[in-house]
Amino acid sequence: MTTKPEMTAAEIASAVAGGKMSALDATEAALARIKQHDTILNSFTDVTADRARAKARATDAEIAAGKTVGPLAGVPFAVKNLFDVAGLPTRAGSKINRDLAPAKRDATLIERMEAAGAVLVGALNMGEYAYDFTGENVHDGPSRNPHDTTRMTGGSSGGSGSAVGGALVPIALGSDTNGSIRVPSSFCGIFGLKPTYGRLSRARSFPFVASLDHLGPFARSVTDLALAYDVMQGPDADDSACTTRGLEPTLPLLANPVSDLRIAIAGGYFQNNVFPEAVEAVGRVAKALGATQVVDVPEAARARAAAYVITTTEGASLHLDRLRKRPNDFDPAVRDRLIAGAMVPAPMVDRAQKFRRWYRAQLAEIFKSVDVLLAPATPCTAPKLGQVNFNLDGVELPVRANIGVHTQPISFIGLPVVAVPVPLEPLPVGVQIITAPWREDIALRVAYALEKMGVASAPTPRGL
């Protein structure tokens, strides 16, 4: 059996476990696709071919010996280059971090993926220090959108979006502080899960904003997303924010009906500054789910502002010494934002954190009467690489500042979200399926229903 470019992780794992395909063949197929297409996509910064082949051979040996293998046996995956990969310096999209000593141990989530049988094939391009919504990188060059290589992948997990959107690997991991999983999912036409804050361990990943950082998976199908999410759950003493809640597997619940769910459309702020394609995408999803109720999310603009303030100040604090010692080694745009962040008066940060608690209470109230909120993942489809402004209803707006306007007020209070791709022409765009804390199962269930209805799907990459 040979691998097809768009075999899902579930299909690969089933074929490998069933002896129809070797883990090594699955790995070689991924490595070949990376070699063939990544000169264009620029999604990988490191390809760990030797390590991958060794892991695949070990899996094949286990199968030959009659041992039980994990649910991701032989499935190639890759990680944003802010995850520690043993033997590599964790560059986090920067020039400066390349001088770090190689990591001694993998990030927790890599360990858990590999414990389930998955095969790490490399590390992925990203915006410098994750302070980015474009997927562009001045040091490594931009990752490119697999549906139109002249366009952005979205950031900061741009390489993750490009690698999965381009079907180089079926699963990638990334991080989301203000939208960095949901934005590339939207632009690259794939599924992405930003779990509840604290749900997945961030141990041995390079931070950005400790109180907002989340890690999560990308995939081309909801089943694969749930598979990856389920194997990565669990407490971890190495991440102080990681929950001690027990495992809550979502895969067995995916096919449960959604007809009992109370699904509403986020109104007000979430319906402003939106291009027609994003309106169309939310409309298609709402119609398919029979959702007509519109719920206003109070003070979402202020929530976005508070997230911005916390991000720029915590980010500045993290990088303060590097800003002093190596300012010329930063991407100038990142450096200048961080320096400005260091100059924001402290009371403003405290007020932003207090507002956060107030805002969280408002959303908790909303989730007493609804189970799901629908909102755009991005205001538009992928802009051109290097594009500075876009024109919305005759008004020129800066691209960078507006890409994440609909994601920031959600991650601000850590709510779980599945970004689902709506395959519009000529480019896909994502919709956020937002639920109450710890209800990833519901968000994944709704995403699965949309996939089965044909409303959400990862389009075949046409830019390759």
Next chain:
Amino acid sequence: MAEPLDDYIDAVSKALALPVEEAWRPAVRANLEVSLRLSRLVDEFALPDETEPAPIFTV
């Protein structure tokens, strides 16, 4: 001509030992203006004195 925020940038730069080269100043100033505008939006929202910060979101 000096911009309104320039004295502030100079003072904080000195206090934090944070270099701001002249070539970077316009971009730093522009970013600071955005950060302060968004800070004001948060600041204008009245909250009870008893409100606790939520630096880590947990449930």
